[in-house]
Amino acid sequence: MHLSPHEQERLMIRVAADLVERRLRRQPDLKLNYPEVMALLAAYVLEEARHDTKTVAELMDTKLSDVAKSLKIPNKAGNGNLTDFEVMDGVREMIRDVQVEATFKDGTKLVTIPDPLGKADPDAKVYPGKYELLADDGQHAVTYNADDHEDSLREGPLWAKNTAKRPIQVGSHFHLADVNACLKFFKDEECTDPADVKGKRLHIAAGTSERIEPEHARKVWVVPIKGDHLVKGLRVKDPSDWKVAP
Missing domain, CATH: 2.10.150.10 (Urease, beta subunit)
Structure with missing residues (x-):
């Protein structure tokens, strides 16, 4: 079986997404980290495009809640309701535009999803390029540039x-x-x-x-x-x- 680097990357995304799904079925209230969220979003776009169930415009409106609904994972309470995924602190601020190159019925197209986790908090203390170090005298922000x-x-x-x-x-x-x-x-x-x-x-x-x-x-x-x-x-x-x- 000969896979191109592009196909190998898609396969890795699919494997990563399956791993995250297994983790969520074991622990529905698990807070997702950055790679877990990206794997779920990318795999969702690739599958919807492959099965021709959504257009590029529709996929551009994808939210993490859409992925949660598609996986149909019952919540931990076991009352029949589905879980809505939670993310770790700072993940919302790290994910702004998600871009996935997906194969549709009429060819390969780039899908850009703006703010799939909602708008980031502008006052957040954790985001790319800025983090906080805990010290004896309090917290100190380290800023890029x-x-x-x-x-x-x-x-x-x-x-x-x-x-x-x-x-x-x-x-x-x-x-x-x-x-x-x-x-x-x-x-x-x-x-x-x-x-x-x-x-x-x-x-x-x-x-x-x-x-x-x-x-x-x-x-x-x-x-x-x-x-x-x-x-x-x-x-x-x-x-x-x-x-x-x-």
Whole structure:
């Protein structure tokens, strides 16, 4: 049996989801961690797409409660009611957009599920890039991009507006001046005052990204590109333009 890397990944997702289901049937009130939630959501999308029971648009509205209903796991009380899955502290803040490449009847499509666990708590103490260390004198937050965090807050946010007809996703270290030309940056929420984003990147945790929906303006925070200040390739054609900051 010859499986491509893509097929092997799907098989691993299915195995992981089956393991989580067995754990839940043994302990219905088990609080799920990040990989367990991701496995359940991904497997649910893959199966619904494979059996052609839901469209891309319908799957984009998937919530963890939908997965719970599909598995029909009785609650611990044994009163005939189904369990609604709970998650560990911080998991809701870690999962914002879930993306699954699923095979539908008419081909393979990317399904993006925004906030499958509901909106995250903006004041949460646990989320990617920030955590708390317990010490004798209390709790101390460690923040990503710490050197530029205060400057970013002082300068204030920008608004990124997607003028295209499809979503645009920007990674944590992508040079903002070289993103899709349909993504515009402004200083004001009304999107009338253009902002200069040369030498800037998003103020988000490394390895994460921001997704801006079509015809939508989203508040973003930016920080300078550090290191050698070089952004090779992208939309820059002249190597002399790779240097983006002093």
